[in-house]
Amino acid sequence: MAIFQPVRGMHDFLPKEAYRFSCLIEQGRTLARHYGFHEIQTPILEKAEVFSRPLGESSDVVGKEMYLLTDRGGEILALRPEGTASVVRAFLSNGLTDTLPFKEFYTGPMFRYERPQKGRYRQFHQIGIENLGESSPWSDAESIFLAQQYLKSIQIEAFLEINTLGDAASRAAYKEALVAYFKEKRTTLSALSLKRLEQNPLRILDSKEPEDQDIIQQAPTLEAFLTSEARTFFETLCTGLKTLGIAYRQNPRLVRGLDYYTHTVFEFVPPSGEGGTLLAGGHYDHLVELMGGPKMSGFGWAAGLERLSLAACPMGAMERSIAVITVNFNSEAYTCARLLRDQGYIVEVFSGKDFGKLLKKADRNQARYAVILGEEEINTATVSIKDLDNRIQERVPLASLKEFSKPL
Ligand code: ATP
Ligand code: MG
Numbered sequence: 001m002a003i004f005q006p007v008r009g010m011h012d013f014l015p016k017e018a019y020r021f022s023c024l025i026e027q028g029r030t031l032a033r034h035y036g037f038h039e040i041q042t043p044i045l046e047k048a049e050v051f052s053r054p055l056g057e058s059s060d061v062v063g064k065e066m067y068l069l070t071d072r073g074g075e076i077l078a079l080r081p082e083g084t085a086s087v088v089r090a091f092l093s094n095g096l097t098d099t100l101p102f103k104e105f106y107t108g109p110m111f112r113y114e115r116p117q118k119g120r121y122r123q124f125h126q127i128g129i130e131n132l133g134e135s136s137p138w139s140d141a142e143s144i145f146l147a148q149q150y151l152k153s154i155q156i157e158a159f160l161e162i163n164t165l166g167d168a169a170s171r172a173a174y175k176e177a178l179v180a181y182f183k184e185k186r187t188t189l190s191a192l193s194l195k196r197l198e199q200n201p202l203r204i205l206d207s208k209e210p211e212d213q214d215i216i217q218q219a220p221t222l223e224a225f226l227t228s229e230a231r232t233f234f235e236t237l238c239t240g241l242k243t244l245g246i247a248y249r250q251n252p253r254l255v256r257g258l259d260y261y262t263h264t265v266f267e268f269v270p271p272s273g274e275g276g277t278l279l280a281g282g283h284y285d286h287l288v289e290l291m292g293g294p295k296m297s298g299f300g301w302a303a304g305l306e307r308l309s310l311a312a313c314p315m316g317a318m319e320r321s322i323a324v325i326t327v328n329f330n331s332e333a334y335t336c337a338r339l340l341r342d343q344g345y346i347v348e349v350f351s352g353k354d355f356g357k358l359l360k361k362a363d364r365n366q367a368r369y370a371v372i373l374g375e376e377e378i379n380t381a382t383v384s385i386k387d388l389d390n391r392i393q394e395r396v397p398l399a400s401l402k403e404f405s406k407p408l
Helices: 015-034 049-055 062-063 084-095 137-153 170-186 191-199 201-206 211-219 229-242 304-310 331-342 355-363 375-379 398-403
Strands: 044-048 067-070 078-080 102-111 123-132 161-164 248-250 262-267 279-284 298-304 321-326 347-351 367-373 382-387 392-398
Touching: 015 123, 015 137, 015 304, 044 084, 049 062, 049 347, 062 279, 067 137, 067 398, 078 304, 084 123, 084 248, 084 392, 123 137, 123 304, 137 161, 137 229, 137 262, 137 279, 137 298, 161 229, 170 191, 170 201, 201 211, 201 279, 201 304, 229 248, 229 262, 262 298, 298 347, 321 331, 321 355, 331 367, 331 375, 355 367, 367 375, 367 392, 375 382, 392 398
Parallel strands: 161 248, 321 347, 321 367
Antiparallel strands: 044 078, 067 078, 102 123, 123 298, 161 262, 262 279, 279 298, 367 382, 382 392
């Protein structure tokens, strides 16, 4: 009978990869805590509207990529494609609007029906932060700093690109100019962009269609349409970034894939430009209101763990352990294991007739030492400790494992 394969674009994480992931997550979680962001966990399934309303029907994520399902009660649900909308939903449905700022860290699987390729999957994993209730560009700068410190801590070199999408008034003026420009180019625009011209012209700037690229390059940029408030906001952000010593490049064509951003948007991209954006986010002024809450600003970012894992230097080799090796499972073996685990060591018991094979198994399982319990050792209440890196072996009393203090 044929064996099952996972769903296209979805992967198992075997121990080495899973371990690497948990290192990347733990590093982010710890660092975020230092900046006052605490972990929140939200369900993977939400009502579809939680995403379609704030992200916009014309966004790729909602329009083309969202996994939708109807449950047995007839409710339309979505597998979450991103974290921000879920966090805002949780903030509102738990009645937390009086406890500001609401600073959250999250991690977990996200789902998008995209064409799978390297660094792009249908189930992927993000780590991210959201900061609700803080509207200053200084706070944006600090959250970007946290992102930069995180990438640095996992030895990823990435370059920061920033832009401003302005406030509502800037956007309205810009939209008008953009529509006029794209209408002139109507005959050469891609079919998808023509559709967006009607629904959400700003989205055209995010088009990946080859025939749109030249037109996008020549398009007017938002900068000329910024209100003085929006301009001041952006200038203060830049001052903030400089104060924190963060190098950046302003990319006037940077628009994010999601509709809810205002003012600051940013991306950390690999220096080679290859492999896709590693970490991205921005400021939002209307999202909380749009989801039924009070008017307040927020800022958030998310990084794709698979992309981080591909970009990070070799790191996170599995932790070393101690293997207890014996002929027949016996009480001495488990006594040894307990004594060692009590001192914080990772210990596995292997039993079998062929000690050579058992030692190989220990090696494969990252053991640094093998604690060998042959017949002779058992009869004399001793153990032989073999250093698997240096192949040195010594015999010691079993009870001495209580004070085993070798580094692994
Ligand atoms: P892209 O332009 O690469 O499609 P995006 O704008 O859709 O990215 P966001 O929604 O901002 O991405 O998500 C933040 C991060 O999540 C991205 O920078 C990327 O690292 C990661 N990410 C997004 N989609 C995927 C995916 N399908 N597979 C793996 N990682 C992803
Ligand atoms: Mg995308």
